[in-house]
Amino acid sequence: MAEFFAFLLSYETLRVIWWLFIGILLIGFAITDGFDLGVGTLLPFLGRNDEERRVIINVVGPTWEGNQVWFILGGGAVFAAWPPVYATAFSGFFIALILTLFAMILRPVGFDYRSKLPDPRWRNFWDWGLFVGGAVPALVFGVAFGNLLRGVPFHFDADLRAYYTGGFFGLLNPFGLLAGVVSLSMLVMHGAVYLQLRTEGEIQQRARQMVALAVKVFVGAFALAGLWLLIGVDGYRLDSFAGVAAPSNPLAKTVVRDGGAWLAQYGQHPWMLLAPLAGFGGAALVWLFSQRQQPGRGFIASSLVLAGVILTAGFSLFPFIMPSSSDPNSSLMVWDATSSHLTLKWMFGVTVVFLPIVLAYTTWVFSKLRGTVTVAQVRAADKVMY
Amino acid sequence: MPLTLGLSFLLAIMESVYVMTGKTVYKDMVRFWGKLFGINFALGVATGITMEFQFGTNWAYYSHYVGDIFGTPLAIEGLMAFFLESTFIGLFFFGWDRLSKVQHLVVTWLVALGSNLSALWILIANGWMQNPVGTVFNPETMRMEMTSFSELLFNPVAQVKFVHTVSAGYVTGAVFVLAISAWYLLKGRDLSFARRSFAIAAAFGLASTLSVITLGDESGYELGDVQKVKLAAIEAMWETEPAPAAFTVFGFPNDETMTTEREFQIPYLLGLIATRSVDTPVLGLKELMAQNETRIRRGMDTYAALEQWRAGVRDDATRAKLLETRNDLGYALLLKKYTPRVVDASEAQIKQAARDTIPRVAPLFWGFRLMVAFGMWMLLLFALSFYYCARRQAGRKRWLLWAAVFSLPLPWLSSELGWFVAEYGRQPWTVSGMLPTHLSASTLSVGQVTFSMSGFVLLYSALLIVELFLMIKYARLGPSSLGTGRYHFENGSSLAPAAPHTAATLL
Structure with a gap:
């Protein structure tokens, strides 16, 4: 037992555990806030009049705030567990992140303020605000991951101050944009299947058609991205480093660019292929369940897709988190971009205690708010609902 | 943000009264003040999203240099507090028909607990910037690393800051409810609703104001090197005086000559407040500057x-x-x-x-005094309100009601002054004695910073205008906005639910 804890709490194990935790947070974010972003993106298209739009807004209205905390916590956890990544990625992707924040700021006010005034122009404005608040983040997250896979131009000086040398438009390269399409289409799919679950009648039918469309776009984009990764994107390979338990100094290693590096993982560890398989197989199940009018199962399959896609990106990059294209030796990876051993230990303890509590009460809240939202309900509770 | 803290607690108190007495008017109070709470909360969430990422975007070197210890309270805040508050807020608004009375009451208390825990962790983070304990420089990684989690957690500066700031949030909530209720009383509408709200706010506000003032920041000044500079600057103390030092009530600090002109002092008082003794000297700025030169x-x-x-x-x-x-x-x-x-x-x-290492003295000297003056005024306001409520005369004292209405902006002003004194008083440091502000920033171009700054200024200003507009609209509408048919603007349709927008068009 003592040996097990010594192994569990060793620096190298905690570093892997924290890689996993950040992955879990990202997946938690994609599954919960992901459908809010998808629903926001679909709002102006699936809701054809004010009441229908209110139905769609109220499907996610009572729970979106809690869901968004996955995103906030993702930021906080990266700060606590991977400070150099937090510092380098967020200052490097500056304009992209600021635009995403601008878009996300529209959401809380969009939900809460939209139906507080009757003017149709006011309401229409906020509907499009919620569209921007859904679509822009959904796109940008994919673009960011696409660029991580390509490598990002940054380096450190001797004080470990990060310098990002690419511009904003450098992020909008074809592969980055394709990854953006992957994330946007999968979140739209996820949002549409959730709407199918929580609405009735015409809106539900429109949502069902949207699921079918989004599945097709997603499968195409995900397959194309995999192919591109195979032939067109250089990976990075760790050449020498200070060790898995060495102090976190990203300058103490050498890294080489290597054409097949990203996919080499799957040859060495074939079980990792389960991740992309979950992406493709899950998408097929989403389509099947949605067509058969079983959106509850469809939602579970859709969650599987999100987990599969995020893990695919994570597995491909491992042990890298953020490779540098301009100075590969400055790349940030699991073994040299973490917090100190003590900090990882404390954060591990806190997470093990509180994450299950969070999951428990989130489940309770969702169970209390289950059931469909209808036009009749919105009419009856005009002053109470969003 | 301060309003959220205080109002969430007031809502929980009102709902507790509702569950205990079963009187519908208390439920209406929770729902109406909850509506205003929601309008404010939306903007709080909007600004909160940015905060969690801003350290990375704009303060990248800071994030690298102290992230090992500073990131921890922020992450725990998300996990322990923000999740709690945000998950239950939806049930608070939409769960009235889906939960039992007691279940809903628990939900409301959990929202209040979440927002207070959130403040706790944020202030642990901020308290650490004022008095960085439990950390040491590691030359291998070129950054500060945590040596003790419990020192971070039980940092005395963080503790006093938490009590002080949270109480200030309660005061904000209380003044908000007091002022708007006073206005209904002046207008003579929804009297039973307004009187009860006024009374709860007066009692809660009196307790909170006393707590802000007595548990105030003062005890924190003794701790840490930079806090000493801050204390001396707030008090415009240039020279170390023989203990116990005199307290300068009034004067004009001059940064060039390092003297205070036309000062009016009370002998011994500062020494007693700051050191709680008659023989410990309070260090003056000139001596602190000499010490810093040695360092x-x-x-x-x-x-x-x-x-x-x-x-x-x-x-x-x-x-x-x-x-x-x-x-x-x-x-x-x-x-x-x-x-x-x-x-x-x-x-x-x-x-x-x-x-x-010595910040400009005059802004701190005046900022602090103005904050204290506002605090004293609010204490007086709550004391009188509470006194007249107890004698059941508050509704007739129109001068008191008008004073309450006009005091509405004061808690926000004093909170901002308090933050100004705390943060400006720490300059030139972001982390006291550890990391200067000018080194903390990211390597961004002027264009990037201008773009983001102007974007945020525009966006936040626009949203603030919208928020104030909605807030004023719904505050004027009062509990009639609930559409229960029981209130002022709904006369005549007392039993049938109000038709959509009737109340709105009446305004």
Whole structure:
């Protein structure tokens, strides 16, 4: 037992555990806030009049705030567990992140303020605000991951101050944009299947058609991205480093660019292929369940897709988190971009205690708010609902 | 944000009264004040999203340098507090028909608990910037690393800051409810609703204001080196006086001559407040500046040792030098503003860097006094309101009601002044004695910063205008906005639910 804890709490194990935790947070974010972003993106298209739009807004209205905390916590956890990544990625992707924040700021006010005034122009404005608040983040997250896979131009000086040398438009390269399409289409799919679950009648039918469309776009984009990764994107390979338990100094290693590096993982560890398989197989199940009018199962399959896609990106990059294209030796990876051993230990303890509590009460809240939202309900509770 | 803290607690109190007495008017109070709470909360969430990422975007070197310890309370805040508050807020608004009375009451209390826990962790983070404990410089990783989680958690500065700031939030909530209820009483509408709200706010506000003032920040001033500078600057104390020092009530601090003109002092008072003794001296700014100069010189030696270390000289002497004086490293970093190499600083540059450790005195001196004056005014307001409520005369004292209405902006003003004193008083540091502000920022272009700044200013200003517009609209509408048919603007349709927008069009 003592040996097990010594192994569990060793620096190298905690570093892997924290890689996993950040992955879990990202997946938690994609599954919960992901459908809010998808629903926001679909709002102006699936809701054809004010009441229908209110139905769609109220499907996610009572729970979106809690869901968004996955995103906030993702930021906080990266700060606590991977400070150099937090510092380098967020200052490097500056304009992209600021635009995403601008878009996300529209959401809380969009939900809460939209139906507080009757003017149709006011309401229409906020509907499009919620569209921007859904679509822009959904796109940008994919673009960011696409660029991580390509490598990002940054380096450190001797004080470990990060310098990002690419511009904003450098992020909008074809592969980055394709990854953006992957994330946007999968979140739209996820949002549409959730709407199918929580609405009735015409809106539900429109949502069902949207699921079918989004599945097709997603499968195409995900397959194309995999192919591109195979032939067109250089990976990075760790050449020498200070060790898995060495102090976190990203300058103490050498890294080489290597054409097949990203996919080499799957040859060495074939079980990792389960991740992309979950992406493709899950998408097929989403389509099947949605067509058969079983959106509850469809939602579970859709969650599987999100987990599969995020893990695919994570597995491909491992042990890298953020490779540098301009100075590969400055790349940030699991073994040299973490917090100190003590900090990882404390954060591990806190997470093990509180994450299950969070999951428990989130489940309770969702169970209390289950059931469909209808036009009749919105009419009856005009002053109470969003 | 301060409003959310206080109002969430008031809502929980009102709902507790509802569950205990079963009177519908208390439920309506929770729902109406909850509506205003929601309008404010939306903007709080909007600004909160940015905060969690802003350290990375704009303060990248800060994030690298102290993220090992500073990131921890922020992450725990998300996990322990923000999740709690945000998950249950939806049930608070939409769960009335889906939960039993007691279940809903628990939900409301959990929202209040979440927002208070959130403040706790944020202030642990901020308290650490004021008094950085439990951390040490690691030359291997070029950053500060955590040595003790419990020191971070039980940082005395964080503790007093938490109590002070949270109480200030309660005061904000109380003034908000008091002022708007007073306005209904002046207009003579929804009297039973307004009277009850006024009474709860008066009692809660009186307790909170007393807590803000008595548990105030003062005890924190003794701790930490930079806090001493802050205290001396707030009190415009240039020279160390024989204990116990006199308290300057009024005067005009002059940063050039380092004197205070036309000062009016009360003998002994400062020494008693700041040290709680008659024989401990309070250090003056000139002496603190001299101490800091010594630390800058020591820090230059540390920096020289660090340079050797990085060049690969890792013998015992270098290591010993580095470990022994690493707490002065931050003072050497002040010189980076004048010479990037630090070790070649001239005598004049060292003097200038020491001068930099003293913030401008007049803004702190006046900011603090104004905040205290506002606090005293609010204490008086709550004391009188509570007194007249107890005698059941509050509704007839129109001068008191008008005073309550006009006091509405004061808690926000005093909170901002308080933050100004705390943050500006810490300059030139982001982390006291450890990391100067000018080194903390990201390597961004002027264009990027201008773009983001103007974007945020535009967006937040627009949203603030919208928020105020909705807030005023719904505050004027009062509990009639609930559509229950029981209130002022709904006369005549007392039993049937109001048709959509009737109430709105009546305004």
